[in-house]
Amino acid sequence: xxxxxxxxxxxxxxxxxxxxxxxxxxxxxxxxxxxxxxxxxxxxxxxxxxxxxxxxxxxxxxxxxxxxxxxxxxxxxxxxxxxxxxxxxxxxxxxxxxxxxxxxxxxxxxxxxxxxxxxxxxxxxxxxxxxxxxxxxxxxxxxxxxxxxxxxxxxxxxxxxxxxxxxxxxxxxxxxxxxxxxxxxxxxxxxxxxxxxxxxxxxxxxxxxxxxxxxxxxxxxxxxxxxxxxxxxxxxxxxxxxxxxxxxxxxxxxxxxxxxxxxxxxxxxxxxxxxxxxxxxxxxxxxxxxxxxxxxxxxxxxxxxxxxxxxxxxxxxxxxxxxxxxxxxxxxxxxxxxxxxxxxxxxxxxxxxxxxxxxxxxxxxxxxxxxxxxxxxxxxxxxxxxxxxxxxxxxxxxxxxxxxxxxxxxxxxxxxxxxxxxxxxxxxxxxxxxxxxxxxxxxxxxxxxxxxxxxxxxxxxxxxxxxxxxxxxxxxxxxxxxxxxxxxxxxxxxxxxxxxxxxxxxxxxxxxxxxxxxxxxxxxxxxxxxxxxxxxxxxxxxxxxxxxxxxxxxxxxxxxxxxxxxxxxxxxxxxxxxxxxxxxxxxxxxxxxxxxxxxxxxxxxx
Amino acid sequence: xxxxxxxxxxxxxxxxxxxxxxxxxxxxxxxxxxxxxxxxxxxxxxxxxxxxxxxxxxxxxxxxxxxxxxxxxxxxxxxxxxxxxxxxxxxxxxxxxxxxxxxxxxxxxxxxxxxxxxxxxxxxxxxxxxxxxxxxxxxxxxxxxxxxxxxxxxxxx
Numbered sequence: 094x095x096x097x098x099x100x101x102x103x104x105x106x107x108x109x110x111x112x113x114x115x116x117x118x119x120x121x122x123x124x125x126x127x128x129x130x131x132x133x134x135x136x137x138x139x140x141x142x143x144x145x146x147x148x149x150x151x152x153x154x155x156x157x158x159x160x161x162x163x164x165x166x167x168x169x170x171x172x173x174x175x176x177x178x179x180x181x182x183x184x185x186x187x188x189x190x191x192x193x194x195x196x197x198x199x200x201x202x203x204x205x206x207x208x209x210x211x212x213x214x215x216x217x218x219x220x221x222x223x224x225x226x227x228x229x230x231x232x233x234x235x236x237x238x239x240x241x242x243x244x245x246x247x248x249x250x251x252x253x254x255x256x257x258x259x260x261x262x263x264x265x266x267x268x269x270x271x272x273x274x275x276x277x278x279x280x281x282x283x284x285x286x287x288x289x290x291x292x293x294x295x296x297x298x299x300x301x302x303x304x305x306x307x308x309x310x311x312x313x314x315x316x317x318x319x320x321x322x323x324x325x326x327x328x329x330x331x332x333x334x335x336x337x338x339x340x341x342x343x344x345x346x347x348x349x350x351x352x353x354x355x356x357x358x359x360x361x362x363x364x365x366x367x368x369x370x371x372x373x374x375x376x377x378x379x380x381x382x383x384x385x386x387x388x389x390x391x392x393x394x395x396x397x398x399x400x401x402x403x404x405x406x407x408x409x410x411x412x413x414x415x416x417x418x419x420x421x422x423x424x425x426x427x428x429x430x431x432x433x434x435x436x437x438x439x440x441x442x443x444x445x446x447x448x449x450x451x452x453x454x455x456x457x458x459x460x461x462x463x464x465x466x467x468x469x470x471x472x473x474x475x476x477x478x479x480x481x482x483x484x485x486x487x488x489x490x491x492x493x494x495x496x497x498x499x500x501x502x503x504x505x506x507x508x509x510x511x512x513x514x515x516x517x518x519x520x521x522x523x524x525x526x527x528x529x530x531x532x533x534x535x536x537x538x539x540x541x542x543x544x545x546x547x548x549x550x551x552x553x554x555x556x557x558x559x560x561x562x563x564x565x566x567x568x569x570x571x572x573x574x575x576x577x578x579x580x581x582x583x584x585x586x587x588x589x590x591x592x593x594x595x596x597x598x599x600x601x602x603x604x605x606x607x608x609x610x611x612x613x614x615x616x617x618x619x620x621x622x623x624x625x626x627x628x629x630x631x632x633x634x635x636x637x638x639x640x641x642x643x644x645x646x647x648x649x650x651x652x653x654x655x656x657x658x659x660x661x662x663x664x665x666x667x668x669x670x671x672x673x674x675x676x677x678x679x680x681x682x683x684x685x686x687x688x689x690x691x692x693x694x695x696x697x698x699x
Numbered sequence: 700x701x702x703x704x705x706x707x708x709x710x711x712x713x714x715x716x717x718x719x720x721x722x723x724x725x726x727x728x729x730x731x732x733x734x735x736x737x738x739x740x741x742x743x744x745x746x747x748x749x750x751x752x753x754x755x756x757x758x759x760x761x762x763x764x765x766x767x768x769x770x771x772x773x774x775x776x777x778x779x780x781x782x783x784x785x786x787x788x789x790x791x792x793x794x795x796x797x798x799x800x801x802x803x804x805x806x807x808x809x810x811x812x813x814x815x816x817x818x819x820x821x822x823x824x825x826x827x828x829x830x831x832x833x834x835x836x837x838x839x840x841x842x843x844x845x846x847x848x849x850x851x852x853x854x855x856x
Contacts, residue, residue, distance in 0.1 A: 106794035107819035112745050113786050114822075114830055119738030126719045270726050413725055553708050568715035570738070 124517055125562065127571055129454065131520040132475040134565040135527060137422045172300060186353050188230035191346070202228045204235060211308045214451050215279070218301045219271060221457035226346045233353045236307040240360040246384060247318045247365040249285070251489040257285045257367060259485040261449035261457075261468035262322065265296025265335070268500040269472055269482050270305065277484065280309040280317045287365050289449045289468065290322020290375030290407070294333035296471065302343060303354075308532060322375040322449070323407040323425075327351070341627055348626045359393040363406055366443075371491055373447045376438050377409035377465075379427045380417040410451060411460050411467075431461040438464060446487065447493075456483025456497045472499045476519040521575055527563060528576075529594045534562045539587040550586040552577070706775070713774045716740055717767055727764040730757070737774065742783035746820040752777070788848055795844035805841040 193201070195299040198221040200213040214224065224232075251257060258277055263270055280286045288306055293299035310317045323329065330336045330351075339354075340347040364374040364387070372384075382405060390399035412418075427519025434446060446465045452474045458467045472482035483497045528535065538558035542550045550558075555577065556569040569576075577585055636652070716739050718724075720732040728736065733756075734749050744752065752767045756769040777783065798814055799806055808831055815830065822830070833851075834842045 095826035102797050103814070104818055105812045106797035108745060109786060109791065110793040110798075110820050111815065111822065112743055113791055114826075114851075115734075115746075116738045116743045118787075118826075118829070119735040122735050123716070123719065130719065461818050553711075556711075570712050570715050570717065 123571065124575075127568055128517045128520040129475070130478065130567055131524050131572075132479070134567060135523050136475075145287075148510055173482050176469055177231055186230055186349060188227045188234070191227040191230070193225050193227050198222065198226055198470055199224055200228075202232065204231060206232075206235075206308060206312050208312065210280075211305075211312050214308055215271075215274070215305055218267060218298070218305065223342060224301075224304055226343055226350070229300075229350055230346070230353065231313070231341070232304060232307055233350065233357060237353065237357050237360065238361075239311060240357060241393075243360075243362050245363050245388050245390060247287075247320075247362050248369070249287070249318060249365055249367050251368055251487070251491075255283070256488045258288060259287045259289060259373060259447060259468060259487060260398060261470040261483075262287050262291035262452070262474075263288070263296070263302055264291055264324070264474065265299035265302060265338070266470045266471045266473075266482075266500065267292055267296070267298035267301050269470055269498075270302055272472075272482075272498050272500050273470065273484055276498065277486075280313055282316055283315060285316040285318075285595065287318045287320065287367075287373055289373055289447070290320045290361075291324045291449065292319075292322070293335040294324045294330060295474075297334075297338060299335045299338055318365045319361055320365055320373060320375055321363055321407065325358040325361055327355040327358065351626075356393075357508075363392055363403060364389060367487065368489075368491060370443055371445045371447060371487065372438075372441070372443050374406050375448060376405070376407045376426055376450045377429060377448050378433065378446065379405040379409060379429055380433045380436065382406070382437050384441050404613065411448075413460070431464070434461045434464050444491065445493075453483075454480045455484070456481040457495050466493060467516070517575070524567075524572075524576070525594055526560070527565070531562050532591055532594070536588070536591060538562050539591075543587070548586055548588060549581075550579060550587055552583055552585060555585050555587070564577075705809060706779075709775055709778050710771065712740065713771055714767070721767070726767045728767075728770075730761075730763055730765050733770070736770075737777070737783075740774070740778065741785065742777060743785050744783040748783060762819050763822070773791050781848060790843055795848070799844070804845070805839075805843045807841055808835060811842055 144286075200210070200217040202210050202214070202224075217224070228677075250259065258273075259271075260273060278284050281698045286309070292302050292306060296302075306317070306319060310319060324333065324335075327336070336351060339351055343350055364384070365370050366384075381402065383402070387399060387402055387406070389404065391400075392403065408420060410420060410421055410423070410426070411434070412426055412428040412430055415432040417427050417429045418435050420428050432498060435473060438444065438446065444464075447468060447470055448465065449470075451467055451469065452471070453467055453469050456469055456472070459465065460467070466485070468483060468485055469480075470482045470484055472480060474480055474482075481497045481499045483495050486494045486496065488494075500514050535558065538561055539550055539555070540546075542554040542558060552570075556573065559569050560567070577590060579589075663688075705828075717728060720728040720736060730753060733753055737749065737752065752773065753771050754766070756765050756773050758764075758766070762773075768856060795806065796802070798810070811834070812827055812831065815827050816824075831842075834847050
């Protein structure tokens with residue numbers, strides 16, 4: 094064996110190893126993409142439910158006649174929509190009686206706010222301190238006063254402020270906001286910012302983000318502009334975690350704070366326009382979008398005449414094909430195409446539309462011939478390592494410059510394999526929950542393919558059946574090896590597989606399964622009914638709610654079935670249902686709802 | 700002679716893998732993702748073989764995108780002919796052993812780096828860094844290739 098032969102062996106060996114390794118990386122990349130799809134499809138399916146709930150309440154509001162036994166329940170729910178004078182609200186939100194104790198070690202605010210007040214605030218939140226209720230209410234009241242004076246559409250000019258920074262969804266990710274401030278500098282008269290909605294929900298520091306944004310807005314009203322997102326909405330907050338966060342952090346006054354926020358959210362402006370050329374709003378547009386009409390609307394009214402136009406602005410998504418169709422995936426707003434972008438931009442003499450609302454792997458993405466730009470600022474949104482966040486800097490030339498980042502230093506140190514693994518585990522867990530929720534339907538679908546009743550079906554049929562039932566549009570054949578671990582000769586024992594989906598076996602199977610499927614809706618409705626936020630609702634209210642929901646969703650539930658279930662879940666004998674215990678019965682571990690456990694939950698900040 | 704059912708199942712697998720990268724439902728993907736798609740379907744092409752295949756499915760005037768219409772038949776052929784077969788574990792280990800001239804049972808980081816970036820179809824800096832960070836035994840700064848091969852082998856689809 095001479096030199097030449099050895100060299101050629103080494104070459105062959107290297108080629109082989111390279112070929113193998115590239116294949117490995119490709120498999121990982123595929124898994125990462127699939128994981129992404131899983132999260133996105135489940136997220137949007139959840140939003141669909143949300144809109145159904147809206148429609149449900151909208152329907153009730155429009156058609157309700159207080160003649161039946163449901164009267165108490167409905168008026169309970171809709172007490173919030175009574176029209177009261179602002180003067181009465183200001184009295185209700187009065188913070189003056191709330192004392193700040195000596196022991197309180199958090200930041201003290203004075204009004205009008207000073208630069209050092211706001212700097213202290215940011216520093217305090219960085220150190221995981223909480224702002225005292227008194228200051229929270231004061232800050233929110235001042236913000237409310239300011240917002241009520243703003244137009245629906247903010248007009249901003251670069252000649253006054255040179256460069257403008259635009260941030261997308263933050264969703265309670267305080268570390269991302271702090272990272273942006275660190276990299277870009279905090280807002281000031283020299284540094285303007287536009288925050289494009291969805292400040293709250295999902296992440297665990299939503300209230301802190303809001304307080305910081307409002308504080309800067311009060312300090313620099315000409316330089317800090319906030320647009321409303323679809324999550325700046327109290328019903329959405331009931332489902333997606335913001336309500337829970339506030340009630341957990343402010344046990345005594347949380348309810349008051351939420352009430353005030355409800356009003357504030359409805360007063361947030363809907364859009365910002367820069368130099369009359371760049372339109373910034375949270376969701377998007379539709380073929381009926383007309384900024385002149387929107388400018389005239391009563392944006393704070395629940396059922397304003399421009400209600401649908403506003404929903405479009407907050408909920409829509411772009412699509413590659415021409416046209417404008419209802420957004421079935423989200424359940425609200427529309428999908429709009431490049432032709433609509435052209436039309437609307439031309440109608441108002443604009444050159445670019447900047448929006449957020451959709452998570453993007455790189456933090457930003459162009460579409461529609463670079464006329465539409467999506468910007469998303471919450472990194473690691475689905476899970477650690479899932480995506481980067483980004484922000485835009487816009488100068489007088491109106492050419493966007495992007496800065497990307499990823500909070501959580503350790504993600505950068507994870508290998509590709511490790512970060513894919515983390516995210517994937519999370520996605521698969523969420524997917525198994527979905528599968529479990531559809532157990533009965535899946536069983537029927539599998540049995541359809543098992544004509545000889547052998548208990549076995551082919552993997553091909555498994556994939557087809559699962560897609561037909563779940564309708565998430567996921568690549569089931571690609572995911573198969575992660576979801577189905579034991580097969581024999583390409584066949585699956587489907588009953589065994591269904592049994593192994595790792596969630597507890599419910600006693601009254603089909604009813605609990607149905608409830609599990611509806612659990613987000615149920616939880617939201619419970620929280621609405623529990624208007625004093627005590628965590629308890631009466632059994633009668635529960636029964637009525639369940640009947641209402643089931644009739645709206647066209648399900649059959651008898652009173653006896655509800656009673657049976659009540660007994661098996663073992664409610665308190667005083668006829669009260671503890672919401673948390675009830676939801677716990679489904680053994681939910683929803684990471685977005687987990688509140689941080691603070692070492693010293695001081696009563697001094699209430 | 701493959702049955703229709705088998706072929707239609709192959710078509711579905713290819714379509715699923717393709718759609719994962721077709722973000723806008725435009726029935727086409729960025730040409731730079733095609734390698735990932737082909738490999739995720741269980742194939743182990745070399746870079747040269749990959750480029751050959753891409754040339755086959757590209758448009759006459761390359762647009763930077765590959766259309767599903769052209770990709771499907773070519774990929775179906777690849778799967779049916781079982782082209783670009785996987786590398787058996789023992790063959791892979793033998794390859795490492797060729798590079799491990801002193802038969803130590805491991806490779807130094809620098810050794811592997813040198814081979815991967817200078818021989819065969821060289822890795823980019825990023826590729827080799829990523830490989831090392833996954834492969835390196837942190838305590839001893841070497842790569843125990845037998846363990847590595849076990850760790851990084853997926854089940855067949």
